[in-house]
Amino acid sequence: MESVTEGRWESLPVTLSPGVLQTLRELGFPHMTPVQSATIPLFMNNKDIAAEAVTGSGKTLAFVIPIVEILLRREEKLKKMQVGAIVITPTRELAVQIDEVLSHFTKHFPQFSQILLIGGRNPIEDIEKFKEHGGNIIIATPGRLEDMFRRKADGLDLASCVKSLDVLVLDEADRLLDMGFEASLNTILDFLPKQRRTGLFSATQTQEVENLVRAGLRNPVRISVKEKGVAASSTQKTPTRLENYYMICKADEKFNQLVHFLRQHKQEKHLVFFSGILVCTDVMARGIDIPEVNWVLQYDPPSSASAFVHRCGRTARIGHLGSALVFLLPMEESYVNFLSINQKCPMQEMKPLKNVVDVLPKLKTLALADRAMFEKGMKAFVSCVQAYAKHECNLIFRIKDLDFASFARGFALLRMPKMPELKGKCFSDFVPVSIDTDSIPFKDKNREKQRQKLLEQQRKERQENEGKRKFIRNKAWSKQKAKKEKKKKMTTKRRREEGSDIEDEEMEELLNDTQLLKRLKKGKISEEEFEKRLMSTERKVKAVVDSESED
Numbered sequence: 052m053e054s055v056t057e058g059r060w061e062s063l064p065v066t067l068s069p070g071v072l073q074t075l076r077e078l079g080f081p082h083m084t085p086v087q088s089a090t091i092p093l094f095m096n097n098k099d100i101a102a103e104a105v106t107g108s109g110k111t112l113a114f115v116i117p118i119v120e121i122l123l124r125r126e127e128k129l130k131k132m133q134v135g136a137i138v139i140t141p142t143r144e145l146a147v148q149i150d151e152v153l154s155h156f157t158k159h160f161p162q163f164s165q166i167l168l169i170g171g172r173n174p175i176e177d178i179e180k181f182k183e184h185g186g187n188i189i190i191a192t193p194g195r196l197e198d199m200f201r202r203k204a205d206g207l208d209l210a211s212c213v214k215s216l217d218v219l220v221l222d223e224a225d226r227l228l229d230m231g232f233e234a235s236l237n238t239i240l241d242f243l244p245k246q247r248r249t250g251l252f253s254a255t256q257t258q259e260v261e262n263l264v265r266a267g268l269r270n271p272v273r274i275s276v277k278e279k280g281v282a283a284s285s286t287q288k289t290p291t292r293l294e295n296y297y298m299i300c301k302a303d304e305k306f307n308q309l310v311h312f313l314r315q316h317k318q319e320k321h322l323v324f325f326s327g328i329l330v331c332t333d334v335m336a337r338g339i340d341i342p343e344v345n346w347v348l349q350y351d352p353p354s355s356a357s358a359f360v361h362r363c364g365r366t367a368r369i370g371h372l373g374s375a376l377v378f379l380l381p382m383e384e385s386y387v388n389f390l391s392i393n394q395k396c397p398m399q400e401m402k403p404l405k406n407v408v409d410v411l412p413k414l415k416t417l418a419l420a421d422r423a424m425f426e427k428g429m430k431a432f433v434s435c436v437q438a439y440a441k442h443e444c445n446l447i448f449r450i451k452d453l454d455f456a457s458f459a460r461g462f463a464l465l466r467m468p469k470m471p472e473l474k475g476k477c478f479s480d481f482v483p484v485s486i487d488t489d490s491i492p493f494k495d496k497n498r499e500k501q502r503q504k505l506l507e508q509q510r511k512e513r514q515e516n517e518g519k520r521k522f523i524r525n526k527a528w529s530k531q532k533a534k535k536e537k538k539k540k541m542t543t544k545r546r547r548e549e550g551s552d553i554e555d556e557e558m559e560e561l562l563n564d565t566q567l568l569k570r571l572k573k574g575k576i577s578e579e580e581f582e583k584r585l586m587s588t589e590r591k592v593k594a595v596v597d598s599e600s601e602d
Contacts, residue, residue, distance in 0.1 A: 058083055065092045068123055070159035071116060078155060084109035086276040087116075090250075095120055099268040100250040101260075104276040108368075110252045111152055114138070114220045118188065119156050121217055121248065122163060129215065131164065131185030136218040138190045139239070141226045143169040149222065150190045163187045168195045178207045186212070193227065193235040200242050210242050217247060224253040224260050225357075236263070245269075254364070255357060293367035294374045296401040297387055302453075303411070303460040304403065305378050309350060311407045312376070319345035322365050326351040327434030341365060349377040351435060352386060355443045356393050363396070376401060386447050414463035419484070421494035422502070425465060432462045436472050456480035465491075 059082055060067060060075055075081070083091075086104040094100050094117035104110055118136045122129065129135045138153075140146045150167045157163045166186035168177055177199070189196070200209050221227060227236065249268050253260055264271055300308050313321065322344050344366040353359050359377070366373025377398075379386055390396045418425040436458070442448040456478045459467060466483040467473060493499040570576045576584075 058088055063092055065095050071119055074156045086110055087113045089274050089276055091117055093272050094250055099248060099271040101264045101271045102252050102274040111149060114250050114252060115153050118218050129187045132212050133215040134186060134189055134213045136188045138220045138222060139193055140222040141230050143192060146190050146192055168199055170195050178205050181207060193232040197235045197238050213243055216244055219247055220250045222252050224251040225255050292372050293363060295398040296376045297398045298378050298401045298403060299381055299384055300403045302380055302457040306461055307407045307409055308403055310410050311404050321346045321348055323348045324362050326438035327431040347375040352377055360394050360396055382452050383447055411463045418465055422491045423493055425491050428462050428464055429468045432464055433468055433470055
């Protein structure tokens with residue numbers, strides 16, 4: 052495609068409405084980004100778009116503005132229940148953000164109604180809201196939108212409402228497919244009219260996205276936007292204004308390094324990613340725009356290489372400067388070369404910080420004083436270990452090479468948790484606390500009261516279950532005995548009917564002799580013992596015979 056650079060909105064080959072230009076000024080966007088200048092004119096001129104641009108390049112406005120302009124230019128104005136545009140995005144958080152951006156524009160155009168359809172909310176309430184206020188523009192997650200199409204019995208015929216559709220946007224298309232929404236998307240596409248404009252926006256063009264382009268777009272214009280200063284042949288996937296760093300340190304040093312780093316950069320805004328702890332997860336790694344983030348810190352590397360790039364993309368957005376730092380264990384240093392080759396993401400090393408204060412003893416003290424802190428540490432450790440077990444780059448992030456003792460010390464654990472990955476292993480380098488961790492109370496008195504109540508309930512249930520088990524065993528034994536007696540009587544009856552001259556007692560002794568012989572052959576008893584037991588058996592048989600003769 053031809054080279055495009057930033058420029059003022061007035062320089063677009065298409066004219067934007069005064070209300071749209073006013074909104075852009077209010078939002079503080081006097082200039083276009085390359086993806087916006089490349090996409091908006093084509094989208095507004097009846098072209099289907101498949102746009103690829105690095106994260107943080109301004110893709111949201113690249114489809115929000117055309118949606119508003121296209122609906123404004125409709126010959127027939129939309130009625131309340133008619134849907135003119137649909138935006139589908141993979142996560143609730145991203146859907147909420149797009150809804151907020153769109154609302155800045157639609158406030159100047161009260162003739163348009165918009166509705167947010169995402170999971171976690173009552174679908175019946177969404178239906179009632181749609182019926183009352185309408186939904187000319189729908190922002191939705193795939194699962195909820197598919198569900199709404201199937202709810203005709205609840206009073207909303209969404210299939211009829213979308214017959215007026217002009218624009219469909221699939222935002223973060225590669226992520227939609229990564230998260231397994233392909234079936235839902237196919238179902239949704241079957242409900243939509245073929246005569247529409249469709250836009251696919253994504254940071255990466257995967258084979259799955261390519262398949263979706265072929266299935267859902269008619270002669271699409273493909274746009275691959277490079278930032279200013281990046282060679283056309285370059286495939287770099289991170290913004291050019293992003294400085295990427297990595298730090299090699301041991302597992303029990305990572306937390307101290309993180310705390311020290313944050314203390315040194317108090318005046319800056321940080322985004323910290325963990326694999327266990329919900330400070331912020333990969334939900335935040337795609338499309339979410341948090342303004343003026345200075346540093347993206349990855350305490351744990353993500354499960355996939357592409358997620359690494361998208362995490363970094365939360366900073367250095369829309370022309371701003373930004374930095375990213377990932378903490379790696381010594382055994383993970385080859386990940387740096389892997390990212391450079393696989394994701395075209397070069398990094399430079401940051402040496403571990405000096406004069407770092409050891410805060411782990413303080414964490415241990417907190418864990419000893421509050422069960423909530425103790426349990427959080429255990430859960431975080433388990434989550435982190437399991438993240439290694441499921442890592443996409445398992446040739447680099449090998450769970451069998453982990454120093455679990457160092458890991459445990461890094462999480463300030465009081466003892467090792469019970470989990471399959473640790474079964475049968477010895478950790479001489481880890482010293483658990485001498486106290487019984489079950490005795491650690493919650494600092495929250497109400498929570499501790501509930502815990503004690505639950506413990507008492509569990510104790511009673513164990514006692515009851517033990518009693519039940521004993522009762523069941525006795526009952527089973529009595530049934531078994533009755534069954535044996537019945538079988539014995541039937542055997543005796545059968546033998547009498549057949550005229551057998553071998554009595555039950557003789558049969559029993561014969562079986563005993565056979566067993567003795569087998570034990571002798573296996574070497575479990577000596578010949579002397581065999582003879583002794585055999586003689587004992589014969590004496591018993593003789594006694595029985597003599598007794599019957601006397602009778």
